[in-house]
Amino acid sequence: MKALGLIGYPLKHSFSKSYFTEKFRKESIKGFSYELFPLENIASFPELCKAQNPMGLNVTIPYKEKIIPYLDELDSYARKIGAVNVIKFQNGKTIGYNTDxxxxxxxxxxxxxxxxxxxxxxxxxxxxxxxxxxxxxxxxxxxxxxxxxxxxxxxxxxxxxxxxxxxxxxxxxxxxxxxxxxxxxxxxxxxxxxxxxxxxxxxxxxxxxxxxxxxxxxxxxxxxxxxxxxxxxxxxxxxxxxxx
The missing domain is CATH 3.40.50.720 (NAD(P)-binding Rossmann-like Domain)
Incomplete structure (x- = not known):
């Protein structure tokens, strides 16, 4: 399974898990899972990555700016905006994007x-x-x-x-x-x-x-x-x- 998910805190009433779970069902998309990963402290991010080995993550409050020092690269939009809400894991690197x-x-x-x-x-x-x-x-x-x-x-x-x-x-x-x-x-x-x-x-x-x-x-x-x-x-x- 390719792991996707959301980091932030708290995440009790998040839209993302239900949205992607329903998307996978409706569009018959196999081989993906989407989970919530509440982080009380952004310093736990590297540990989470090691444990979950995700393909991609969404980022929400309060970490859209705090996540940046933990990433290897930013795309041009994320760099100009100064905030990240999407992370892609590619070739051993973490790349931040902004789709907001x-x-x-x-x-x-x-x-x-x-x-x-x-x-x-x-x-x-x-x-x-x-x-x-x-x-x-x-x-x-x-x-x-x-x-x-x-x-x-x-x-x-x-x-x-x-x-x-x-x-x-x-x-x-x-x-x-x-x-x-x-x-x-x-x-x-x-x-x-x-x-x-x-x-x-x-x-x-x-x-x-x-x-x-x-x-x-x-x-x-x-x-x-x-x-x-x-x-x-x-x-x-x-x-x-x-x-x-």
């Missing part, structure tokens, strides 16, 4: 009207946010990060004090895990009352299907989308990489 950028770009293009001209806010500064930023740059959509720390861009406090920022940035992407099951009531701390029918909210969270972030946006008439399509697109791209 591809997945997000495909998903966002289907949410936005073709002629939209707007700036974007990226909520969060973790590994997924870097892929989102890279995709927005490729789409020529100016964007800023929003976090609790002023040195990384705007802060949530600034947005609450100056709601005009939301009027100038009609595309808002949540890259934080806030609102993920089971803590489904959580959401980023922005003044949702200033959103309108001209806003577009994309949540990278996919479980639950409709997050509190999305619900709050919908109440103001905003168009919303969750992270499921992005996950499918990035997973299929990962499968393509592993088998190329």
């Amino acid at each position: 950028c591809h997945g997000f770009k495909v998903s966002l293009q289907k949410l936005l009207p073709q002629a939209i001209k707007s700036n974007a806010l990226i909520l969060g500064t973790g590994g997924a946010s870097k892929a989102v930023k890279f995709a927005l740059d490729e789409m020529k959509i100016p964007s800023k990060f929003v976090s609790r720390h002023a040195e990384k861009g705007l802060t949530y406090e600034e947005i609450r004090k100056v709601p005009e920022i939301l009027r100038e940035n009609r595309i808002i992407i949540n890259t934080t895990p806030l609102g993920t099951f089971p803590e489904i009531e959580n959401k980023p701390d922005i003044p949702y009352e200033y959103l309108s029918t001209n806003h577009f909210l994309h949540d990278l969270v996919y479980n639950p299907e409709e997050t509190s972030f999305m619900k709050a946006g919908k109440m103001q008439g905003a168009k919303v989308k969750n992270g499921y399509e992005m996950l499918v697109e990035q997973a299929e791209k990962a499968w393509e990489i592993w088998n190329s």
